[in-house]
Amino acid sequence: MDGNSAGHGEAAPADAARFPLPSEIADAPGAEGWRSMYPYFTRFQPDDDKRFWFYNSMHFPEPMPAFDTITAEVPYSAIGANTARVFVFPTTLGIEHRIVNGRVYITANPVTDPEEIGRRAAVFGERAGYYYENWDTLQAGWKTRIKALIDEITAVTVPSLPEFEELEVVTGSTGVAQNHYVRENFHRCIDLFSVMWHHHTEFLMLGYGAYVVFFQFCKQAFPEISDQAVARMVAGIDVIMYRPDDELRALARLAVEAGVDDLFTEGCSPPSVLAALAGRGEGGQAWLAALERAREPWFNVSTGDGFYHHHRSWSDDMTVPFTALPRYVAQVRSGLLADRPTEALRAERERIAAGYRDLLGSAGEQAAFDQMLGLCRVVFPYVEDHKFYCEHWFTTQFFGKIREFGALLARYGVLAEAEDVFQLHHTEVDQALSDVMLAWAAGAPPLGAAHFRPIVAERKRMLEALRGWSPPPALGPVPEALNDPAVHMLWGVTQQTIEAWLRPSSDVVRGCGASSGVVEGPARVLTDVNQIGEIRDGEILVCPVTAPSWAPVFGKIKAAVSDIGGSMSHAAIVAREYGMPAVVGTGDATKRISTGQLVRVDGDRGIVQVIG
Amino acid sequence: MIPRFVCGIADVGAADAASAGGKAAALGELTRAGMQVPRGYVITAAAFGLAMDALDPSGAIRGALGELPGDDLAALASAAAGLRARITAAPLPSGLAVDISRAYEELGAAAVAVRSSATMEDSPEASFAGLQDTYLAVRGADAVLDRVRACWASLYNDESVAYRRRQGIGEDGLAMGVVVQRMLSPRAAGVMFTRSPVNGDRSVVAIEGTWGLGSALVAGEVTPDSFTVSKVTGEITGRRIGAKLRAHSFMPNGQGVSAQPMPPALRRSPCLTDDEARALALVGRQIEDHYGVPQDIEWALLGDSPGGPALHAEPADRIVLLQSRPETVWSAHDRTPIATPKPRAGDHVLARFRRAL
Numbered sequence: 001m002d003g004n005s006a007g008h009g010e011a012a013p014a015d016a017a018r019f020p021l022p023s024e025i026a027d028a029p030g031a032e033g034w035r036s037m038y039p040y041f042t043r044f045q046p047d048d049d050k051r052f053w054f055y056n057s058m059h060f061p062e063p064m065p066a067f068d069t070i071t072a073e074v075p076y077s078a079i080g081a082n083t084a085r086v087f088v089f090p091t092t093l094g095i096e097h098r099i100v101n102g103r104v105y106i107t108a109n110p111v112t113d114p115e116e117i118g119r120r121a122a123v124f125g126e127r128a129g130y131y132y133e134n135w136d137t138l139q140a141g142w143k144t145r146i147k148a149l150i151d152e153i154t155a156v157t158v159p160s161l162p163e164f165e166e167l168e169v170v171t172g173s174t175g176v177a178q179n180h181y182v183r184e185n186f187h188r189c190i191d192l193f194s195v196m197w198h199h200h201t202e203f204l205m206l207g208y209g210a211y212v213v214f215f216q217f218c219k220q221a222f223p224e225i226s227d228q229a230v231a232r233m234v235a236g237i238d239v240i241m242y243r244p245d246d247e248l249r250a251l252a253r254l255a256v257e258a259g260v261d262d263l264f265t266e267g268c269s270p271p272s273v274l275a276a277l278a279g280r281g282e283g284g285q286a287w288l289a290a291l292e293r294a295r296e297p298w299f300n301v302s303t304g305d306g307f308y309h310h311h312r313s314w315s316d317d318m319t320v321p322f323t324a325l326p327r328y329v330a331q332v333r334s335g336l337l338a339d340r341p342t343e344a345l346r347a348e349r350e351r352i353a354a355g356y357r358d359l360l361g362s363a364g365e366q367a368a369f370d371q372m373l374g375l376c377r378v379v380f381p382y383v384e385d386h387k388f389y390c391e392h393w394f395t396t397q398f399f400g401k402i403r404e405f406g407a408l409l410a411r412y413g414v415l416a417e418a419e420d421v422f423q424l425h426h427t428e429v430d431q432a433l434s435d436v437m438l439a440w441a442a443g444a445p446p447l448g449a450a451h452f453r454p455i456v457a458e459r460k461r462m463l464e465a466l467r468g469w470s471p472p473p474a475l476g477p478v479p480e481a482l483n484d485p486a487v488h489m490l491w492g493v494t495q496q497t498i499e500a501w502l503r504p505s506s507d508v509v510r511g512c513g514a515s516s517g518v519v520e521g522p523a524r525v526l527t528d529v530n531q532i533g534e535i536r537d538g539e540i541l542v543c544p545v546t547a548p549s550w551a552p553v554f555g556k557i558k559a560a561v562s563d564i565g566g567s568m569s570h571a572a573i574v575a576r577e578y579g580m581p582a583v584v585g586t587g588d589a590t591k592r593i594s595t596g597q598l599v600r601v602d603g604d605r606g607i608v609q610v611i612g
Numbered sequence: 613m614i615p616r617f618v619c620g621i622a623d624v625g626a627a628d629a630a631s632a633g634g635k636a637a638a639l640g641e642l643t644r645a646g647m648q649v650p651r652g653y654v655i656t657a658a659a660f661g662l663a664m665d666a667l668d669p670s671g672a673i674r675g676a677l678g679e680l681p682g683d684d685l686a687a688l689a690s691a692a693a694g695l696r697a698r699i700t701a702a703p704l705p706s707g708l709a710v711d712i713s714r715a716y717e718e719l720g721a722a723a724v725a726v727r728s729s730a731t732m733e734d735s736p737e738a739s740f741a742g743l744q745d746t747y748l749a750v751r752g753a754d755a756v757l758d759r760v761r762a763c764w765a766s767l768y769n770d771e772s773v774a775y776r777r778r779q780g781i782g783e784d785g786l787a788m789g790v791v792v793q794r795m796l797s798p799r800a801a802g803v804m805f806t807r808s809p810v811n812g813d814r815s816v817v818a819i820e821g822t823w824g825l826g827s828a829l830v831a832g833e834v835t836p837d838s839f840t841v842s843k844v845t846g847e848i849t850g851r852r853i854g855a856k857l858r859a860h861s862f863m864p865n866g867q868g869v870s871a872q873p874m875p876p877a878l879r880r881s882p883c884l885t886d887d888e889a890r891a892l893a894l895v896g897r898q899i900e901d902h903y904g905v906p907q908d909i910e911w912a913l914l915g916d917s918p919g920g921p922a923l924h925a926e927p928a929d930r931i932v933l934l935q936s937r938p939e940t941v942w943s944a945h946d947r948t949p950i951a952t953p954k955p956r957a958g959d960h961v962l963a964r965f966r967r968a969l
Binding site for chain 2: 222
C-alpha cells in the first residue's frame with residue numbers, strides 16, 4: 001500500500017515486540033480519577049483486549065476535557081449510522097471508540113462473512129449508486145442544508161433570565177417563561193451539532209470510496225506510484241480551505257495600499273494593532289472594514305480541527321492571522337506576494353494525469369481510468385470543502401453558544417467562570433442548567449456551586465496530569481494484515497506504520513512521504529496550536545496534526561512533519577501546494593524531536609532524521 | 613555502395629545493425645537522438661569480412677565448422693580453438709590496419725575501450741559473455757589491432773559456436789563490428805531500465821549505480837545503489853544504498869583499469885545525488901521515447917575519479933551513455949487489463965466494496 005516504503009529495507013517480523021493490551025494500561029499518576037470525566041460507554045471492556053486499537057491523535061491529539069468528548073461521541077454515532085445503516089457499506093460497519101487516561105482510541109468494525117457482505121452489497125449498490133448518479137444535485141442540496149444549519153446555530157439565544165419577564169410574554173400570551181428556553185435552547189445546540197455531523201458523514205465515506213478505488217487502480221497499474229502522485233491527480237484547485245489564507249493576502253495588500261503597513265511587524269499584538277488602526281484615519285478605517293468583511297465567514301477557521309473547545313477560531317483569537325500578516329505585508333512591499341498559481345497548478349495536475357494515462361496498456365484501461373478519476377473529481381469538492389462548513393464554521397458557532405451557557409452558569413455562581421462549562425459532560429451541563437432554571441423560578445440560589453466547582457477544579461488538575469502521559473500509538477494484538485485503504489487514507493495507518501510504532505529507532509522518524517523534496521533546518525515542535533506564533537522563518541514545523549487555519553504558517557516554514565495524517569491530510573495537501581517536503585503519519589515525531597534540533601526531512605522517502 | 617571499413621559512430625544508426633553490429637548501431641542512434649556517448653569510431657562488419665576472407669579465402673575453414681554435429685562438443689571446441697588462433701595470429705590486411713590506426717590517432721592516441729558489436733542476436737548466455745568482450749584501457753595502435761582481432765575471435769567462442777550448431781544457424785554471413793571509444797574515468801556508472809525490473813511498472817525508471825566504472829557492477833563485485841524515479845513527477849520513490857566495497861577505476865597515467873577498495877566513508881554513500889538520479893531518469897525517458905519501447909541502458913557520470921568531486925557542470929551534461937537496447941523481460945509479458953470501462957463511473961466503487969477489503 002505504501003508507495004514510499006521501498007527505501008525502508010526489510011521490516012523485521014512483527015512478533016518481536018507488541019503493543020500493551022487495553023487492560024494493561026495503568027492510570028496516569030495524579031489522574032487516577034480520570035474515569036469520572038467520561039461516560040461509561042467509552043471505557044475499555046475485558047473483551048476489547050482481543051482487538052487492535054489505535055490512538056486517534058489525528059483528531060484528538062490532547063487529553064479530552066469532559067465536554068469535548070461530544071466531538072467523539074456524536075461524529076462516531078453519525079459516521080457509523082451512515083456507513084452501517086443508511087448506505088449499508090458491505091464490508092464496514094462503524095467505528096468504536098474508547099477513552100483511557102483521557103485519550104481516544106478507535107477501531108474499525110469490519111464485516112468478514114462473505115454471505116453477509118453479499119447481502120449488504122445488494123442494498124449498498126442501490127443506495128450508493130443513487131448518490132453517485134445524482135452527486136452534483138445532492139451536493140447542492142447539502143450546501144443549502146448545511147448553511148441553514150449554520151444560520152440556525154448562530155441564531156440560538158441563551159436566555160438572560162431577567163428579574164421580570166418581558167410584558168410581551170403576558171400580552172402575547174406565550175405561556176412559556178424564559179427558564180424553559182434555557183434547556184430547550186441548550187438541547188437545540190446539542191441536537192444541531194448532531195444533525196451537522198450526520199450531514200458531515202452523509203457524503204464522506206462515498207467520497208473516500210471513490211478515491212480508494214482510483215487509488216487502488218493506480219497502485220495496481222503502477223506499483224511504484226507514490227500516494228502523493230495519486231493525490232495530486234485528484235486534488236481540487238479552487239478549494240475553500242485556501243480561502244482564509246487568500247483573505248489574509250488581500251488584507252496585506254490593502255495594508256500597503258492604505259499606508260498602514262508599518263503597523264504589521266513580526267510579533268505584533270492583534271489588539272494593539274487594531275487599536276492603532278482605529279486612529280489612522282481613512283486608511284485605518286478602510287482596513288478595519290475590510291477585516292470585518294473577511295471575518296464572516298472566513299475567520300471561522302479553528303486553529304485546530306474543530307474537536308476541542310480551546311482551539312479558538314481566528315475570529316476569537318487573531319494570533320494566527322496576525323502571525324502571517326507581517327510576512328505577507330513584507331512580501332507585498334518587495335513585490336514578492338504572489339497569488340496561488342491556480343492556472344499552473346491546474347496545468348500540472350492535468351500533466352500528471354495525462355502522463356500516467358498515456359502509460360496505461362490499452363484504450364480500455366484508459367477509459368476506466370478516465371471514469372475513476374472523473375468520479376474522484378466529482379466527489380472531491382465535497383471531500384475538500386465540507387471541513388470548512390462543518391468543523392470550522394458550524395463548530396466555531398457551536399462552541400461559542402456553549403460558552404454563552406457557561407457564562408450563564410458562571411453568572412449564577414454554579415461555575416467560577418464561563419470556560420469551566422467545558423469541564424462538564426453535556427449531560428452534566430444539562431443538570432447544572434436545570435439547577436439554574438429551578439433557582440430562577442424559586443428565587444433561591446442554585447445548589448451547583450458546592451457540587452460542580454470542586455469537580456471542575458479536580459478535572460482541570462487531572463487534565464494537566466494526563467498531559468504528561470504518553471499514550472501508546474496502539475493497543476491490543478497486532479493485526480495480521482492491516483490493508484484497509486480508508487484507515488490508510490484517513491489516518492495514515494498501514495502495516496509499515498505499525499511496524500515503525502513497534503520499533504522506533506533512535507534518530508530516524510518514519511512516516512508517509514506526502515510531499516517530495518529534501519531539506520534541513522531547525523525543528524519547531526508545537527504540541528498546542530496556540531503556540532503557533534512561536535514559529536520563525538526557515539524552521540521545520542513538527543506538530544501532531546495541522547488544520548486549514550495553519551495554512552499561513554506554511555509561508556514561513558521549510559518543511560512540515562506531523563504525527564498523524566495520510567497522503568490526503570491537510571498538511572500533505574498544503575505542503576504540496578507550497579512545494580515543500582512533508583512527512584506525515586510519523587506516529588510520534590512530536591515526542592522524539594525537540595525544538596531547536598537540526599533535522600533533515602526527506603519527503604520522497606518519508607523519513608525525518610535528527611542530524612544535530 | 614562501396615563498403616566502408618571504418619566510420620564514425622555518428623555515421624551509423626539503428627538501421628545499420630547488420631553492417632556495424634548492434635552496439636555500434638545503438639551508440640550511433642543515441643548520438644542521433646542528441647545523447648552524449650564517448651568519442652570513438654566503428655570498425656564495420658565489412659572489415660571483419662575482409663579480414664576473414666584474407667585468412668580463409670575459400671571459406672573452407674568456416675564451412676567445415678558449420679558442418680560439425682552440434683552434439684560433438686569436443687570436435688566443436690577443437691575446431692573453434694583453431695579458428696580463434698588463426699584470427700588472433702593473422703595480421704590484418706594492410707589497408708585496414710592503416711585505417712584503424714589512423715582513426716585511433718585521430719581519437720588522440722589515448723587509452724580506449726575496444727568493444728565487440730554483434731550483428732545477430734546471440735544466445736542469452738553468450739550475450740552475457742559478450743559483456744566480457746570489452747577491453748578497457750587499451751593503449752597504442754598495435755594493442756588496438758590486437759584487441760580488434762580478439763573481439764572478432766570471440767565470435768568463435770566455444771559456447772557461441774555450440775549455440776549456433778544447436779540452433780541450426782549457419783556460419784555463412786556471420787559478422788561482427790567493433791567499437792573503439794575513448795576511455796572514461798567516471799565518478800559513477802551503472803545501468804538503468806525505463807520500467808521497473810521488479811514489477812514491470814512503466815511509470816518509473818529504475819537506476820542501479822556504483823562508484824567508478826560500471827564493470828564492477830556488471831561483474832557482481834559490488835552491491836549497487838538503486839533508485840526508482842517517477843517518469844511523470846520526477847519523485848524518487850525508492851532508494852537503497854548498497855555496500856560498494858570497491859570500485860573499478862581507470863588511471864589515465866597509470867596501469868589502466870584496477871579494482872580498488874573504496875574508503876569506508878564512501879561505501880555507504882549514495883553514488884548519485886537526487887538531481888543526478890532525476891537527470892538520468894529524464895535521459896532514460898528521452899531514449900525510450902526515441903525508440904518507442906522500454907530500454908535497458910548503460911550509463912556513466914563524468915567526474916575526476918570514483919567518488920571524487922563532481923565536475924562543475926549540470927548533471928545532464930555529465931551523463932554519457934554506453935549502450936541502449938530494448939528491455940526484453942517484461943515486454944514479453946501479456947498483461948490482463950486491470951480494469952475495463954463500466955456503464956456508470958460509480959459502478960467501479962460499487963464493485964470494489966462488494967469485495968472484502
